[in-house]
Amino acid sequence: MEPNRDFGGENRPTSYHYGRKKKRGGFLILWALIFSLIGGAVGSVVTYKYMPKPAVSEGLKPQVEPPADKTRKHEAGVVESVAQYAMPSVVGITTSTTKNTLMGPMAVQGSGSGFILSEDGFILSNAHVVGAKGNKVKVLLNDQSEAEGKVVWSDETMDLGLVKIEKKGLTPLPMGDSDSINIGETAVAIGNPLGLDFQRSVTSGVISGLNRNIGEVQGNYMDGLIQTDASINAGNSGGPLLNSEGQVIGINTVKISSAEGLGFSIPINTAKPIVEQVMKTGDFKSVALGMSGYTVSAVERSGYDLGTGGKGVIVGGVEAESPAAQAGLKVNDIILKMGDTDIQSMSQLRRELYKYKAGDTVDVVVARNGKKETLKLTFTDYQVPAVGQEEGLRRLIPGLNN
Structure with a gap:
């Protein structure tokens, strides 16, 4: 049939050329779009670069400039370095004590920590961990070996204890300030x-x-x-x-x-000062005042008002020939200051004595009959046994009633 032949024969080239024209037109449109996008991007960059910048709101500015020193000592890397450095010098300490119970004497195990002070085996810990002087303890070292240790010095008031093990070549930790x-x-x-x-x-x-x-x-x-x-x-x-x-x-x-x-x-x-003396001489002895006393705040809880705002130590007794007696310290004096240190409690006063040695002189400020006085006290080799609690109270309470 003729119409079909014309469509399939002579009309096909016409159709083919139409298709090529349409495709060329699509390419032109595509390139136009691409150049438009490129031009827009370049224009934006130029505009951003050369146009004046808007002012930043004051509220958005950092209020504090970062420090010039960029070392941040609280970063995790520092903690990691400290741990790796110190770990070989930290030890475990176990103790075994006997306590009387309703079932009879029983062994009680305890554990704690300590750290190495010297290459030849001095270890520092708490008194409540290692116990009294002379106690035996077991020390677990970083290499998982165990060593038997002996408590060479201990003070419950300061809660410090020093242990010695017979071992060489240990890694001590340095003391800071x-x-x-x-x-x-x-x-x-x-x-x-x-x-x-x-x-x-x-x-x-x-x-x-x-x-x-x-x-x-x-x-x-x-x-x-x-x-x-x-x-x-x-x-x-x-x-x-x-x-x-x-x-x-x-x-x-x-x-x-x-x-x-x-x-x-x-x-x-x-x-x-304690560690240094014990490591040098094998023992430590603090100077003594030669007095008994009680923390003012503890005495005031019994109903007395001593007028110092709960601060200081009240003298309950003074031993003859002691540094306290020679300085003129009296029963009922309230010790407020020793040297540059304000005295808050009896245990603090005891700890303060560790700073001094025989021959040292220090000013002691006391409250006496409502007035402050300064006494000059010189420490000697004087040593006196501690006055028992009942004896101290016997001396203290009558004095308060006078």
């Missing part, structure tokens, strides 16, 4: 929380406070402590608190269980 630390500095604690199953656990935080007083702890009034939010748990006691340089700035001792992030350490500067 706890008087130069600041609130906000990095603090790293290493110890054995909840026993030796979690030995050498590392926690980190900052120094949260200085010269803290936390009341009755382990039977003592603990004061002058470093506060940190680095986690300290049972078993951490006796372990080191370290600064960002890996130096010991404190001995971890206690945590307030009723709150989170409240751990406390004994400043290392408190322990330094």
